[in-house]
Amino acid sequence: MNCNVPxxxxxxxxxxxxxxxxxxxxxxxKIFTEDLAMKxxxxxxxxxxxxxxxxxxxxxGNSWGLTFPKEVTEVFGxxxxxxVLKIHPNVAKGRIEILLG
Numbered sequence: 001m002n003c004n005v006p007x008x009x010x011x012x013x014x015x016x017x018x019x020x021x022x023x024x025x026x027x028x029x030k031i032f033t034e035d036l037a038m039k040x041x042x043x044x045x046x047x048x049x050x051x052x053x054x055x056x057x058x059x060x061g062n063s064w065g066l067t068f069p070k071e072v073t074e075v076f077g078x079x080x081x082x083x084v085l086k087i088h089p090n091v092a093k094g095r096i097e098i099l100l101g
Contacts, residue, residue, distance in 0.1 A: 003027055017043060045075050076100060 003026040010023035010030055019040040023030045032040065049071060057064040073079055077100075084101035 007031070014040075017047065019043065049075060 003024050005024060005026055007022035008025055010021050011018045012021045012030055012032075013019075019032075020036050021030045021032050022036070053069055053072070055066055057066055059065075068078060077083060078085075086099040086101045088097040088099065089095075090097060
């Protein structure tokens, strides 16, 4: 940034993962832009949630419910009172999709 030359793409290793960054070809200083930092955070959260969760529905009155692991709740902000979940049953694919609203 201080050298007044265009930065080039580079990679930074963190926790065994490669992240895109920008590097000055002169002084070799590496930086993250806001966009690149957000991509890196998304990659870390994705790696954190790679585990497959096996859950069983629970009976709540006349309805059925599902609990979410703490990690999923934290990453997706499900603990906020304003959070709305939209449920879309897809019978043809045998899926229930939950969208954050």
